[in-house]
Amino acid sequence: xxxxxxDELFERYRQFGHRSYGEEVTELEHALQTAxxxxxxxxxxxxxxxxxxxxxxxxxxxxxEEIADEGIDAVHEMIGAELxxxxxxxxxxxxxxxxxxAKRYLCQAEPGYLEGLSAASQLSLSLxxxxxxSAEARSFENxxxxxxxxxxRRYDDAAKMIQVSTPSLExxxxxxxxxxxxxxxxxxxxxxx
Numbered sequence: 001x002x003x004x005x006x007d008e009l010f011e012r013y014r015q016f017g018h019r020s021y022g023e024e025v026t027e028l029e030h031a032l033q034t035a036x037x038x039x040x041x042x043x044x045x046x047x048x049x050x051x052x053x054x055x056x057x058x059x060x061x062x063x064x065e066e067i068a069d070e071g072i073d074a075v076h077e078m079i080g081a082e083l084x085x086x087x088x089x090x091x092x093x094x095x096x097x098x099x100x101x102a103k104r105y106l107c108q109a110e111p112g113y114l115e116g117l118s119a120a121s122q123l124s125l126s127l128x129x130x131x132x133x134s135a136e137a138r139s140f141e142n143x144x145x146x147x148x149x150x151x152x153r154r155y156d157d158a159a160k161m162i163q164v165s166t167p168s169l170e171x172x173x174x175x176x177x178x179x180x181x182x183x184x185x186x187x188x189x190x191x192x193x
Contacts, residue, residue: 025161043151098145101143118157
């Protein structure tokens with residue numbers, strides 16, 4: 001198991017976690033709040049890890065902080081999931097990959113969801129394809145990690161509160177280490193929840 005990836009991810013948060021992405025919290029504050037909410041709701045370790053790392057793709061591109069204002073979708077969910085899938089099981093990387101699709105899904109499936117999104121989330125939604133159609137939503141419900149992605153999305157939406165006390169980034173290190181893939185074994189199977 002290569003623990004170096006955790007050091008690299010944490011260093012990215014230390015270097016760039018102070019950045020805003022259109023919300024009133026920083027990237028790091030948002031990550032820690034999202035992970036804390038998942039933990040407080042009794043989620044298992046893989047979804048807590050996904051909650052912590054769901055926006056790591058924002059820290060991996062060099063497009064700046066205001067890309068949505070410039071009409072650019074950096075597909076941060078794909079960038080992050082690609083990196084994570086090389087080191088963590090699908091139970092971590094797939095909810096990350098699908099958390100934007102989960103937003104699009106909830107906009108179609110849940111009355112009032114779209115109106116409850118922050119201004120920044122509404123702006124990025126328009127760049128990410130807008131609300132799903134009914135057919136797209138039905139198809140999305142059949143994805144192996146659909147339920148985990150929707151739960152992650154709800155924590156993501158709620159994790160934008162100013163001055164919330166959270167655990168430190170380092171407090172999640174042992175959880176992430178325990179989830180690292182053993183290169184000699186194959187990746188995990190589908191969504192168990």
